[in-house]
Amino acid sequence: MNFSGPRHLGNHSSAFARYSLLVTLGFLGWGMVHRQIDYSLYLVTDRGLSRGRATLDIVGAAVRGGVTCVQLREKTCSTREFIAEALAIRECLKSRGIPLIINDRVDVALATGADGVHLGQSDMPLTMARSILGKSKIIGVSAESLRDAAEAEAEGADYLGISPIFATATKTDTAAPLGLEGLRAIRRAVKLPLIAIGGLGPNNAAEVIASGADGVAVVSAIVAAADPELAAGEMARQIAQARRT
Ligand code: TZP
Numbered sequence: 631m632n633f634s635g636p637r638h639l640g641n642h643s644s645a646f647a648r649y650s651l652l653v654t655l656g657f658l659g660w661g662m663v664h665r666q667i668d669y670s671l672y673l674v675t676d677r678g679l680s681r682g683r684a685t686l687d688i689v690g691a692a693v694r695g696g697v698t699c700v701q702l703r704e705k706t707c708s709t710r711e712f713i714a715e716a717l718a719i720r721e722c723l724k725s726r727g728i729p730l731i732i733n734d735r736v737d738v739a740l741a742t743g744a745d746g747v748h749l750g751q752s753d754m755p756l757t758m759a760r761s762i763l764g765k766s767k768i769i770g771v772s773a774e775s776l777r778d779a780a781e782a783e784a785e786g787a788d789y790l791g792i793s794p795i796f797a798t799a800t801k802t803d804t805a806a807p808l809g810l811e812g813l814r815a816i817r818r819a820v821k822l823p824l825i826a827i828g829g830l831g832p833n834n835a836a837e838v839i840a841s842g843a844d845g846v847a848v849v850s851a852i853v854a855a856a857d858p859e860l861a862a863g864e865m866a867r868q869i870a871q872a873r874r875t
């Protein structure tokens with residue numbers, strides 16, 4: 631009997647099966663480490679600007695409006711309260727596949743199973759945070775200059791918060807505003823996703839995207855809005871339109 635045909639085919643198909651398995655595993659592995667994140671409308675919470683409303687309610691409304699990523703930023707509450715809030719917000723975001731990023735606190739991010747952490751230039755160094763959190767967690771870094779941006783990219787950040795684009799009353803201890811020109815210069819220099827922050831809202835979201843940002847991060851434009859769902863919806867529309875053009 632001549633088995634050359636079937637054996638020939640069999641060899642090819644088992645080689646193909648092995649190749650497919652490798653590709654699939656590679657793809658899954660890559661996906662686990664570098665899952666594609668939609669940073670386009672990135673909400674940063676602030677209980678002081680929430681007009682007495684619970685952060686969980688603001689997040690719920692903002693998510694209904696279309697935010698794609700949420701950073702829980704708590705500067706004044708206890709660690710216990712921070713953790714309880716993070717767990718509740720994580721539950722609200724989980725079913726929608728929206729990532730939860732914790733501001734500053736690597737321990738809180740780890741303890742609550744959040745998707746990642748956001749670090750400023752005075753927070754835990756990125757390389758230390760990476761060694762604690764591993765590759766599967768998202769680490770975002772605030773960059774206030776081209777040099778900050780290049781350094782964070784070289785050290786393995788997952789995204790950069792470009793800060794501040796414009797002056798803002800929400801955070802006054804910032805470097806000088808970068809403006810759209812500063813954002814464009816950073817866009818030319820690094821490949822990481824860039825999330826612009828500082829003085830942004832429905833009136834300037836489109837120009838920020840046109841200047842190379844992958845996402846627009848806002849505090850007051852959503853958190854302090856009379857109707858956070860409506861405000862998020864309006865910004866989501868502006869951003870979607872800007873990304874199409
Ligand atoms: N980091 C740089 S500017 C800023 C943060 C957290 C505050 C942005 O607030 P707003 O209200 O969106 O201008």
Ligand code: MG
Nearest residue numbers: 734749750753
């Ligand atoms: Mg910080």
